[in-house]
Amino acid sequence: MSASTKLSTAVKALCFLAEKFPEPQNSTEISKKIGVNASKIRQIMSMLCKHEITGSTKGTQGGFILRRDFTSLTLLEIYDALEDRKIMEFDVSEAAGENIEDNKKYNSYFNHFFWNIQKQIEERMKDITLESIKDDAEKINNIG
């Protein structure tokens, strides 16, 4: 599952938990709601739990519950919880060839360029809350 799909899946699941709060929802229920395999849901939720975005209880009547405020939880926090790797998978080939020193310079340049973009995206994600996503999702859908 790509970083971006994971992110959108997590958001869908979290919005579902917010709706049902404080009633815990198990992986099977979330799975049915958003159409993603229950095992995958558990993998994603497990990461969110480690970052205390969600909590979990096992056994009968158990499941996942939102532990953070719907209005202040940001997209960046969700993203950070899910990924070690970056949302933009940029790589620059190993420097090689006769011109190895110059090639290293160009690689540095592009790594720098892509790193800047990455930071810029993260900066934007800081200002997006779960609540704003829910609101905007309604609006954007009307546009197309």
Added chain:
Amino acid sequence: MSASTKLSTAVKALCFLAEKFPEPQNSTEISKKIGVNASKIRQIMSMLCKHEITGSTKGTQGGFILRRDFTSLTLLEIYDALEDRKIMEFDVSEAAGENIEDNKKYNSYFNHFFWNIQKQIEERMKDITLESIKDDAEKINNIG
């Protein structure tokens, strides 16, 4: 070869052609210089030729030559020549599940979000010329 690797490979090759201008350089020579397989070089150069960024001549003493001004050719033009797919490979899973209408809304939201980022990156690439890359590559390398 990922979009970002292709882009940096193309830039390295174009800078090499600029250095040697107006003497054509064949794929074997470019390959040796930047350490990328000659066949792959031909694939990349072929796309640049179609967009008239480079020209090619076949036969003895043939090779590739830069057809555009080093100071005005932009990163966006190079990128556009290379890729149909986008530099950011974002996907959002198919809407499914009981909540299919809501899921579609969230997918639209994320597609919109990622599309905006894509546009922003392209906007930045518009202002970057081959010349500025060469200059900045020197500077950035000194920083680290």
Added chain:
DNA sequence: TTATATGTTACACTTACTATAACAATGAAA
């Protein structure tokens, strides 16, 4: 006409992704 290039396609190999299954570990409830 020959030698040398490009341009394109194909192929084998590896790596990554995907979706699901399996099951141990846990803890709430009776």
Added chain:
DNA sequence: TTTCATTGTTATAGTAAGTGTAACATATAA
């Protein structure tokens, strides 16, 4: 304290994508 639903984690089988290289038809300068 036993039961059993649930999480959390690992494994697996199948598919898709990426990688690097080779092969060869096509073109053209000399």
